[in-house]
Amino acid sequence: MHSKPATLGQRNSAAPAAARGKAEAILAAAEQAFLGGGFGAASMDAIARAAGVSKATVYAHFAGKEELFGAVVADQSQRRFGGFSAEALDPGDIARSLLTIAVRFLDLILSPEAIALNRIIIGEVTRFPALGQVFWEAGPARTRVQIETFLRRAAAIGSLDVPDPRLAAEQFLALARGEIHQRCLLRLDVASGPEALHAAAESAVATFLRAFAAQA
Amino acid sequence: MHSKPATLGQRNSAAPAAARGKAEAILAAAEQAFLGGGFGAASMDAIARAAGVSKATVYAHFAGKEELFGAVVADQSQRRFGGFSAEALDPGDIARSLLTIAVRFLDLILSPEAIALNRIIIGEVTRFPALGQVFWEAGPARTRVQIETFLRRAAAIGSLDVPDPRLAAEQFLALARGEIHQRCLLRLDVASGPEALHAAAESAVATFLRAFAAQA
DNA sequence: GTCTATACAGTGATAGAC
DNA sequence: GTCTATCACTGTATAGAC
Numbered sequence: 001m002h003s004k005p006a007t008l009g010q011r012n013s014a015a016p017a018a019a020r021g022k023a024e025a026i027l028a029a030a031e032q033a034f035l036g037g038g039f040g041a042a043s044m045d046a047i048a049r050a051a052g053v054s055k056a057t058v059y060a061h062f063a064g065k066e067e068l069f070g071a072v073v074a075d076q077s078q079r080r081f082g083g084f085s086a087e088a089l090d091p092g093d094i095a096r097s098l099l100t101i102a103v104r105f106l107d108l109i110l111s112p113e114a115i116a117l118n119r120i121i122i123g124e125v126t127r128f129p130a131l132g133q134v135f136w137e138a139g140p141a142r143t144r145v146q147i148e149t150f151l152r153r154a155a156a157i158g159s160l161d162v163p164d165p166r167l168a169a170e171q172f173l174a175l176a177r178g179e180i181h182q183r184c185l186l187r188l189d190v191a192s193g194p195e196a197l198h199a200a201a202e203s204a205v206a207t208f209l210r211a212f213a214a215q216a
Numbered sequence: 217m218h219s220k221p222a223t224l225g226q227r228n229s230a231a232p233a234a235a236r237g238k239a240e241a242i243l244a245a246a247e248q249a250f251l252g253g254g255f256g257a258a259s260m261d262a263i264a265r266a267a268g269v270s271k272a273t274v275y276a277h278f279a280g281k282e283e284l285f286g287a288v289v290a291d292q293s294q295r296r297f298g299g300f301s302a303e304a305l306d307p308g309d310i311a312r313s314l315l316t317i318a319v320r321f322l323d324l325i326l327s328p329e330a331i332a333l334n335r336i337i338i339g340e341v342t343r344f345p346a347l348g349q350v351f352w353e354a355g356p357a358r359t360r361v362q363i364e365t366f367l368r369r370a371a372a373i374g375s376l377d378v379p380d381p382r383l384a385a386e387q388f389l390a391l392a393r394g395e396i397h398q399r400c401l402l403r404l405d406v407a408s409g410p411e412a413l414h415a416a417a418e419s420a421v422a423t424f425l426r427a428f429a430a431q432a
Numbered sequence: 433g434t435c436t437a438t439a440c441a442g443t444g445a446t447a448g449a450c
Numbered sequence: 451g452t453c454t455a456t457c458a459c460t461g462t463a464t465a466g467a468c
Binding site for chain 2: 036038119121122123124127133136144167171177178182185186187204212
């Protein structure tokens with residue numbers, strides 16, 4: 001997945017085993033370009049230059065600017081959000097576990113890279129309708145399922161009183177997102193520090209427990 | 217504000233009193249163009265054509281594409297969100313009032329025009345950092361204050377038990393927004409019907425009241 | 433496959449006549 | 451102020467040599 005050992009069957013003319021490397025270099029350069037300034041601001045010329053190849057080589061690997069853009073979005077979506085999990089948490093210590101989830105979640109969606117990705121997808125989804133689906137499946141849908149599963153486990157052992165775990169999971173995420181996510185998307189909170197992140201997570205957990213904590 | 221009576225002091229050469237009308241026509245055409253396909257996809261040529269004027273006339277009224285874009289965003293932001301108010305509601309009938317607020321709020325932010333505006337601002341805020349602030353002040357900030365005020369009134373007469381009205385207002389909006397707003401931004405729910413809107417509002421109110429309803 | 437060089441289309445913006 | 455015609459520039463995409 002990362003890089004082949006440089007010993008391959010073909011070594012014809014110029015760069016034998018570096019073909020995969022070039023494609024990766026192009027993708028990496030494209031990611032930086034697209035995430036940095038959006039679809040319109042990025043130029044194929046600049047991407048080729050940054051990747052250390054010629055423009056014609058870029059077009060040899062990707063059919064055009066749009067396909068390259070799609071490849072970047074799909075790659076980033078799956079790479080960013082693939083690692084989120086709530087399996088290892090203890091449904092017994094509900095407050096602590098929810099706080100952990102909220103912090104992880106905010107840490108994920110407020111990272112500059114995730115914000116940039118989210119921003120660019122929202123901005124260009126009119127031109128590329130497929131991107132919304134790709135992002136949703138890889139990100140929010142996956143995350144919601146993880147939390148829903150955790151809430152079901154907590155409800156099963158009596159830690160929580162949730163009539164509708166699916167809805168409760170959505171609402172927990174909505175509370176955690178709060179307004180800080182929107183503010184980051186709008187570039188109003190340039191650098192949301194760890195303290196703001198923690199405060200947002202604690203507020204969300206507090207209100208969620210006010211609503212759904214099991215009666216003692 | 218809408219249109220002058222067509223009798224003005226000047227009637228020199230070509231279109232005497234239509235100057236204001238032309239500026240408005242340009243702004244209207246620009247709104248449609250920008251909101252439809254974003255900043256990059258819109259061209260000054262197409263805007264001029266749609267407004268029924270020449271490109272040079274557009275540049276006579278607006279310094280350039282960026283200034284025209286800013287004018288569109290500022291105009292739309294204030295026009296869309298200016299009417300939101302929660303003053304006339306009864307803090308005694310808390311469930312009903314909150315539901316009304318939530319429905320109004322969702323109706324506002326899920327309208328195709330508001331979604332298009334929100335989308336374009338998020339997408340272009342990297343290039344135009346000022347837009348985020350303009351939108352925030354006109355929209356989310358205003359709305360939150362309205363609701364915070366209502367919650368304070370409700371808390372004063374004992375309908376609610378809110379330790380932090382500002383935070384509670386944020387959380388109420390976050391619950392109402394839920395995931396449907398994100399889905400609309402991502403173009404996954406092409407047309408969120410009134411029934412989905414109502415359901416989202418009711419879920420938000422129910423959970424909010426579970427957390428903050430005064431004990432009977 | 434990869435490079436250099438170039439054709440081509442479309443854009444924002446302007447000069448000058450009326 | 452308004453228009454027609456045009457400029458300079460940028461970015462996509464390809465042709466041909468290696």
